[in-house]
Amino acid sequence: MRTTLRDVAELAQVSPKTVSNVVNGYIHVRKETRERVEQAIAELNYRPNLSARSLRQGRTGVIALAVPELDQPYFAELARHFVAAAAGHGLTVLVDQTEGARDRERLVIGGIRDQLIDGLVLSPLALTAADLDERTDATPMVLLGERIHHGPADHVVIDNVRAAREATEHLISLGRKRIGAIGSQKVAAGVTARLRLRGYQQALKSAGVSADKNLVASATRFHRADGAEAMELLLAQKPLPDAVFCFSDLLALGALRTLASHGIRVPDDIAVMGFDDIEDGRFSTPTLSTISPDKEQLAAQSIELLNAQLNGSAADRGPQEVYTNYELIARESTIGR
Amino acid sequence: MRTTLRDVAELAQVSPKTVSNVVNGYIHVRKETRERVEQAIAELNYRPNLSARSLRQGRTGVIALAVPELDQPYFAELARHFVAAAAGHGLTVLVDQTEGARDRERLVIGGIRDQLIDGLVLSPLALTAADLDERTDATPMVLLGERIHHGPADHVVIDNVRAAREATEHLISLGRKRIGAIGSQKVAAGVTARLRLRGYQQALKSAGVSADKNLVASATRFHRADGAEAMELLLAQKPLPDAVFCFSDLLALGALRTLASHGIRVPDDIAVMGFDDIEDGRFSTPTLSTISPDKEQLAAQSIELLNAQLNGSAADRGPQEVYTNYELIARESTIGR
DNA sequence: ATGAAAGCGCTAACAC
DNA sequence: GTGTTAGCGCTTTCAT
Numbered sequence: 001m002r003t004t005l006r007d008v009a010e011l012a013q014v015s016p017k018t019v020s021n022v023v024n025g026y027i028h029v030r031k032e033t034r035e036r037v038e039q040a041i042a043e044l045n046y047r048p049n050l051s052a053r054s055l056r057q058g059r060t061g062v063i064a065l066a067v068p069e070l071d072q073p074y075f076a077e078l079a080r081h082f083v084a085a086a087a088g089h090g091l092t093v094l095v096d097q098t099e100g101a102r103d104r105e106r107l108v109i110g111g112i113r114d115q116l117i118d119g120l121v122l123s124p125l126a127l128t129a130a131d132l133d134e135r136t137d138a139t140p141m142v143l144l145g146e147r148i149h150h151g152p153a154d155h156v157v158i159d160n161v162r163a164a165r166e167a168t169e170h171l172i173s174l175g176r177k178r179i180g181a182i183g184s185q186k187v188a189a190g191v192t193a194r195l196r197l198r199g200y201q202q203a204l205k206s207a208g209v210s211a212d213k214n215l216v217a218s219a220t221r222f223h224r225a226d227g228a229e230a231m232e233l234l235l236a237q238k239p240l241p242d243a244v245f246c247f248s249d250l251l252a253l254g255a256l257r258t259l260a261s262h263g264i265r266v267p268d269d270i271a272v273m274g275f276d277d278i279e280d281g282r283f284s285t286p287t288l289s290t291i292s293p294d295k296e297q298l299a300a301q302s303i304e305l306l307n308a309q310l311n312g313s314a315a316d317r318g319p320q321e322v323y324t325n326y327e328l329i330a331r332e333s334t335i336g337r
Numbered sequence: 338m339r340t341t342l343r344d345v346a347e348l349a350q351v352s353p354k355t356v357s358n359v360v361n362g363y364i365h366v367r368k369e370t371r372e373r374v375e376q377a378i379a380e381l382n383y384r385p386n387l388s389a390r391s392l393r394q395g396r397t398g399v400i401a402l403a404v405p406e407l408d409q410p411y412f413a414e415l416a417r418h419f420v421a422a423a424a425g426h427g428l429t430v431l432v433d434q435t436e437g438a439r440d441r442e443r444l445v446i447g448g449i450r451d452q453l454i455d456g457l458v459l460s461p462l463a464l465t466a467a468d469l470d471e472r473t474d475a476t477p478m479v480l481l482g483e484r485i486h487h488g489p490a491d492h493v494v495i496d497n498v499r500a501a502r503e504a505t506e507h508l509i510s511l512g513r514k515r516i517g518a519i520g521s522q523k524v525a526a527g528v529t530a531r532l533r534l535r536g537y538q539q540a541l542k543s544a545g546v547s548a549d550k551n552l553v554a555s556a557t558r559f560h561r562a563d564g565a566e567a568m569e570l571l572l573a574q575k576p577l578p579d580a581v582f583c584f585s586d587l588l589a590l591g592a593l594r595t596l597a598s599h600g601i602r603v604p605d606d607i608a609v610m611g612f613d614d615i616e617d618g619r620f621s622t623p624t625l626s627t628i629s630p631d632k633e634q635l636a637a638q639s640i641e642l643l644n645a646q647l648n649g650s651a652a653d654r655g656p657q658e659v660y661t662n663y664e665l666i667a668r669e670s671t672i673g674r
Numbered sequence: 675a676t677g678a679a680a681g682c683g684c685t686a687a688c689a690c
Numbered sequence: 691g692t693g694t695t696a697g698c699g700c701t702t703t704c705a706t
Contacts (some may be wrong), residue, residue, distance in 0.1 A: 092453070
């Protein structure tokens with residue numbers, strides 16, 4: 001048998017309530033009593049039963065972070081900041097992987113872990129507005145990335161259109177004239193891709209740079225392999241592009257790989273721009289220019305929003321939309337060295 | 338108020354027990370009754386309270402995975418396999434980050450999350466044998482990586498000495514004569530580093546290749562930046578090494594970066610070998626030769642061991658030590674293309 | 675096949 | 691400053 005609060009109380013010759021007070025750091029306990037209780041706790045190696053506490057308090061102190069794939073560096077880095085930020089609020093993070101599959105994302109918002117978690121942060125990939133409207137579960141939730149619909153859900157977003165425009169303008173400012181893009185997605189789920197594409201197109205248009213549809217390559221996912229493939233396609237175009245904006249760093253790293261295989265020099269022949277600022281890009285050859293979202297801020301903002309909902313201070317506040325900062329970081333893949 | 342099992346029972350005109358039976362898939366429920374209950378559940382949007390269930394059953398269905406840093410690709414990839422493997426056993430994974438700090442690792446094995454988790458898988462970096470001996474917490478635990486001591490803890494390991502020897506032999510087989518190493522660690526915690534160093538030394542010795550102590554560079558951590566720095570040091574040696582075995586892929590990727598900065602060709606001038614087979618290495622320029630542990634198997638084995646402990650089938654079995662498979666993968670950084 | 679009663683370990687509310 | 695009582699929502703045991 002595990003030792004319970006009752007056992008401690010008996011050994012310390014006090015009531016269970018007093019033990020509870022000590023465990024929870026309640027102020028008004030006589031020093032003498034406290035010490036006696038603490039000694040009993042140590043002696044019995046007592047640990048509070050968190051299930052019982054949760055049952056009583058109605059909160060578990062656990063929040064879920066649901067991402068498509070934990071081993072995509074962007075999400076791994078995000079998860080790292082989340083776990084740290086949550087710890088700062090006395091919360092523990094439980095991780096779900098959705099694989100970017102709509103049914104798994106629906107399960108997550110539907111409350112599959114309900115009653116185990118106090119709140120949920122989800123980075124959706126395939127979820128639709130209808131899925132959100134159908135949601136009946138009342139667990140506090142914060143969505144990462146693009147606002148999918150205008151229902152009552154808090155969002156933490158980055159201004160993808162503007163960031164993509166700036167990325168493209170950076171390439172234009174280097175004198176590039178045939179600028180390709182990698183990462184467009186036709187599927188309904190590709191909200192982020194569409195916004196980044198829009199930013200890219202806006203930049204070309206306002207700079208008067210011609211937009212060649214053949215220079216826009218799609219990518220099923222945002223992985224290295226997709227970037228490598230897409231780059232192969234762009235290399236089949238004549239004349240060749242002299243710059244490429246990739247909608248994620250992984251895509252860009254894949255593209256760099258293809259360029260290296262073909263002996264094409266970066267940035268001399270083709271400049272490459274990424275998005276996400278994952279650590280890989282800081283050590284690739286060449287190092288990767290990118291848009292760097294403030295991931296720490298993103299995690300902190302999400303936890304803040306969640307906490308507001310948990311504390312009820314979100315009551316008549318309406319759904320929030322919070323923007324995360326980002327900056328453009330120019331490295332070798334665009335400006336050389 | 339959240340709807341409870343009792344509410345469902347009332348609506349369906351049955352006892353709480355019957356609802357519980359339905360929820361838990363108990364066989365002997367009349368079809369008619371079951372349907373009535375299921376309808377009530379749907380109508381009230383009922384979700385069982387997992388805290389209450391856990392309290393009653395004494396199990397939570399949650400296991401913790403504690404790794405140094407979630408954003409190190411090796412651990413991220415591991416975490417991915419863990420979450421997937423655990424889901425296959427109906428378990429949810431909660432992630433802790435230790436930062437490789439001894440006090441945090443001690444907290445983890447000391448039961449900081451005790452009573453919230455049924456079991457724990459820890460990848461220790463700084464933990465000592467004494468820390469393990471002092472452990473009083475009885476939560477089932479599996480340790481990843483080197484066996485730290487001979488106390489009663491299950492381990493899942495890979496044969497680091499042998500793997501490192503094979504890695505070095507691979508370089509020797511390519512005719513390399515001045516073979517360096519990056520990643521040695523003097524600190525007590527560097528068990529893994531010491532074993533890989535031993536394998537490296539064994540290989541040199543049995544092949545009759547001279548071992549130059551100046552060609553062994555240490556690394557505080559196993560990150561890209563450490564690898565980049567260490568490579569700088571090796572490049573100060575005369576004559577230059579013609580191959581380097583890095584104790585992790587991240588170290589190797591950092592080393593590649595330094596070599597690229599110096600215009601040194603890989604593998605022509607210097608061949609580079611890594612360890613871990615993280616995805617980055619499959620897309621770096623050049624692609625990275627490495628030792629590839631079977632991470633999926635590793636995750637599966639860990640969950641197996643944990644499950645055995647959870648089910649008590651581990652009772653009089655003694656501490657287990659399970660070896661995970663690995664293979665050597667030769668890519669461009671050693672054999673060119 | 676279903677129900678009644680008890681209790682898992684804790685803390686909120688209140689009494690003293 | 692400390693004790694008493696009650697009950698969170700569920701499952702287990704035993705009865706029918």
